[in-house]
Amino acid sequence: MHSILTIANLQIYAHHGVHDEERVLGGRYEVDLAISYDAEKAVATDELRHALDYTAVADAVTAILTGQHCRLLETLAARLSATLMKQFPAILELTLRLRKITVPIAQQPDFVQIEQRTTRPGS
Secondary structure, eight states: EEEEEEEEEEEEEOOOOOSSHHHHHHHEEEEEEEEEOOHHHHHHHGGGGGSOOOOHHHHHHHHHHHHOOOSSSHEEEEEEEHHOOOOHEEEEEEEEEEEEOOOOTOOOOOOOEEEEEEOOOTT
């Protein structure tokens, strides 16, 4: 039984960007995840140890975003995807949307966003 766990709008303050000021002052980021995994054992046992623990996933996202600085959203999103796939072997497919809310350009968009999809080989 494949299930999709959605975690919407995680909000994290982090220090990434091309400009020195972004890496010093930081800014707001938001993350959405859609995670496909086999939930059959979790459903059968009703035990968290057999499920994909969304608290652990959210904590991992926070640790990655508040860790090593990246200049590009693409790099940060790829780092998020790779780390989550490695840390949570139950994940079959991951769709990640990473939004930068504090965008230092004259046109003042609400946000810029990158979306990446990662599939575990053989799933």
